[in-house]
Structures are given as C-alpha cells and as structure tokens.
Amino acid sequence: MFIKLGGISIEAALLIDFGSTYTKLTLVDIEREIIIGTAKDLTTAEEGVMTGYQKTLHTLLEKIPNKDINISHKFACSSAAGGLKMVAIGLVQDLTGEAAKRAALGAGARVLDTFCYELTKQEIEKISSLQPDILLLAGGTDGGNKSCIIHNARLIAEFLPDIPVVVSGNQKANDEIQEIFQEQGIDYYIVANVMPNLNMLQVEPARETIRKIFMEKIIETKGIDAASALINNVIIPTPAAVLDAAQLLSKGTSNQSGLGSLMVLDIGGATTDVHSIGEGDSSQPGIVKVGLPEPFAKRTVEGDLGMRISATSLYEVAGYKKISNWISEHIEYVNYKCQYLTDHISFIPQKREDILFDNTLAKVASEIAMKRHVGVIERIYTPSGYVYSQKGKDMADTKYIIATGGVIMHSPDPASIVQASFINPDESQYLLPKHPTVLIDRHYILSAMGLLAQKFPDKAFNLMKKYLIKEYREEKV
C-alpha cells in the first residue's frame, strides 16, 4: 500500500488493535524506530470492523503531512465482540483446575468460569449459557486419573458439540477421548498436559493451540475475518499481545539483554489485568514454597475491578473505608458516583472532581489487583520456632512496573496510581514490589509492540526502550 504525499519514502508497519470499544492504530517507522502517529475511533462490530478501521486509518494518515509512507507490514490484535471467551475444566480445583485456568489466561482469554470434577448436566447447561468460544479440558496428571476427563469428554461430545475443545489432560486418556470426539465430529485439539506431573505446570502447548484456534476459527465469528484478508498476518488476542510485549522487554532478544523482572498493570473499564514476568523466587532466605508453581509469565484478570462497568463491583470489594483513604467524600457521594460510572461506560471525566474520583478508583483497583496477583507469605508457629511459607510469586524485587490503560493515560498523576500497589509495611504478607521504577505507557504502545515483536523483536524492543524508559529518564532530569 503506497500513499504518495510527497517527500521521503518511509517503510512503515501498521499495528491494529480492534478493541471492544475503540479501534486503535499505531504507525511505526521500522527503519528509524519511531512512532509516526496513532489514532483511534469507534470499533464497528455490527457492520464489520473494516468500516471503523478505514475511518481510523484515514484520521491517522491525515495527521501525517508530507511523507511517502509504504506500509509494508500489518499486524492486528483483537478484543472485539467480547474478546476470546473460554471455560476451563479440570479435576481438582487447586490443581488441574487452576492450571487450566492459567493456561487460558496466558493465551489472552477471558475465563468465564472454571469447572471441576465430573461435570453434571446442570453444569453443562451453565457452560452452554456462557457461550464460550473454546473449552479447555484438563484433568489428571500423566498416568494419573483418567475417569474424570473421559466422563467430561463424553458429556461435551454429547451436549456441547459445537464448541472447539483443547484437550490438555492426562495423556493416557487421549486415545479414548479421541475416539469419543471423532465419533461425534467434535472440533478438538489434543496437546500436552497442563500438569504432566503433580505441581508441575506446562501451559505453553495449550496456550499456543488456543491462540491458533483464535486466529483460524474464532475471528470469523467476531466479524474480524474481513480484516484478516487485509492484514495477511496473524491476529492474536489483545491481552496475549500485551503479555508478549512484557516478556520481550523482560527477556530481551537474541541480540540484546532484557530488563529483568517486571510487571504490567492494565486498568480498564471492565477489568484490571496484571502481568508479571519473572521467576518470583523468594527474596528472603529460609522460606518454604507451597502451592502450585507459578508461570514465568503470569497474567491475572480481575473481572470485578474496573473503572466503568465494574465500578460498582470495585466499590463492593473495596468498601467505603478504602476509598475514603484517598478522598474525603461522603458515602452517599461515592455510592452515587460508582453507580453513575457503571451506567455510563463511555464517560470521560472533564471536571477536576471527576478526574480525582477516577484516580481514586484506579488506586484502589491497582492495590487490590496487585495483591491478588502476587504471592503471600505466612508465618507459622512450630515447636522449633517460626517457619515462613510462601504461596505464589514474590515480586518484591521487581525492577519495573509498566502502567497502561485509559485512566493511566488521562491521569494527571499516573505514577500515584501504581504507587498505591507498592508494598505496605502494615500488610507485609503480600509480596508486592518494593522500589520499582514506574513506567507510563503514555502512547499506548504496549499491545502494538507485542504485535510488532511477532516479526521484528529487536525493533519492538528498541521502541519500547525509547518510548517507555527513555521518556521516563527525561522526565526525571
């Protein structure tokens, strides 16, 4: 695609994010590693996303004067039409149930619910009413329990024959599951077990397959397939793009070393996502690790913490006291405001008090979401003295936290939102970051860079360093 506007010719990559509300475009000069421009406009899911896309592209190109731009690469991610909706099924809630849920989250899905043990007809009806795009069926370690996953496969084959199923359970059950699914003509994908041995996570194969199905099958039903012809490249779920960007920045590329452990805080209207990249090993000596091992790249999604549609549920979770730590408003006012925000999901604050209220909600969401994401340390009294046990990731030594999302971009003091989630001496059991450097994703480039990284990891890495870290340093000076 050539756009002749006179002047020098630029080799560019167009990064497209089909969001549930907005379609966001980022145009990147690949050679010079700079962001040429960004634009956003409403996603047009009903009439096909291409209408909104063309409009946004037009806006974007209008902003760029006197340049020849050759858009040689296009990449897209999508969370339109509800994103990638999944249901995870395991055997024991804390084991394969949790492992399956984490695999789905890591693939960028919204996990609508997790089911355990043998499914009942009522549960099947519940799953059916949730209308998931993909089912993730796990259960049993390799060589462990077979009966449960086979039972569940039978019920799925009989009652949910139209939903693609990723089978990621006891490998010894695969022959029987294959037979059941083949007989009923189920669209199924058998991959390695999410938990091959007890307390050992192996989520990558399931993640990869889920992303592949999303690309090949799900985007059709979301009206994004028209875009895939234009883009001629993979379309991934938006949260997966963010996770990819965070991993790249943390680990680096084959040519450059990364930044080490980092976290991403993404506060949206409906959910608050937290990503952590790092082993999460204990930062203190003599601690016993308990519970399921944690993925190196971990994503959690808090469906009850958000700035708009989830404002009332956020208020219910946090309570008035927590909110009044930050602002001195009456309880009636807080009640009213939260309800108003839930009812007006496209509300953009203009007045100072509204901006302040948004900032407060964001601080509370940040604190609670980060607490739920990180590990917890517990002091146990034993006959030989105190013993400390750690469950989950210790993120105390996290070097960077990248904050993103609408409220962060529009906040007068975005760093304060992130700082609300730092370790608190009164609640030191939460293994929250101690002294991380806060980076603000002002240009909203994180998911775009995750996309660019699919083909140009070094370019994406340099761009993130330039637009996240360098800007931070310049601000400091």
Add this chain to the structure above:
Amino acid sequence: MKNNIVLGVIGADCHAVGNRILDHVFTEAGFKVINIGVMNTQEDFINAAIETNAYAILVSSLYGHGELDCRGMREKCQEKGLDDILLYVGGNLVVGKQDWVQVEKRFLDMGYDRVFSPSTPLDEAVSILKNDLVHKVRGDLHRSSSTH
C-alpha cells in the same frame, strides 16, 4: 499397575531429610512416588491422590504434633471419593515417651491402615505396602472416586 503413591510431611513440619530418603527407597522399590514435600495440609495429600490416581497416601510427621494434624483425614478421603485408599502414617507421631501400642491404636482408630514407629526398617515398610496393595485395595478404587 497400582503403583502410584503420594508421599509427604503433614502440618507445619519442615523435616525434609526423611522425606527424601523415603522418596528414594520407594522409588527404588518400583513405585511411582508423587512426593509433595514438607508442610502439607490433609487437602494437599488428598488432592494429589485424586489427580495422580494414587492407591496409597504415606503421611510423615516428625515434630510431635501428628495427632492434631492427622485426625479426620480418613473422613475427608471418604468425602472426596477416595473410599478405599490406603492411609499410612509414620514418624515421631507424639511428644514424649508414650507407649507405642497406645499410640498405634490411636492412629488406627483415626482410620489409618498402618502406623509406623521411627524404628521401622524401610524394607519392611516397602514389603508391607506391596502386600497391602495386593490384598487390601479392591480393584480400581478410582472408578467411583471422582463422582463427587
């Protein structure tokens, strides 16, 4: 093959050395040992047994609080559908010098199939387990285990 067994130390007990030795000995004897390590709750043992299709749970307790930690485990197994699973317990189960016969009886009454004192030779424990798996465990006990 009924050779999957769950092994671990219960309660706020972090004695790891004996746990490693037991893991080694039972693995050498041909068992598939699912070792859940130290500081486990009853639920940790039971969940592990369900996922791995284990036929026996071997509980160690070395710090003298075994009686408190182990009580109610049989009932929980039944509640979770592990009706016929073998439950073994061993170690320094109680504080002070108590009569072993009394101690053993207390744990047998709790529903444990075997109670081992610290002086039990390991090869003896191995052969008892092999024998019990043949004679005490009826068929595939997991067939009905996950209906709950």
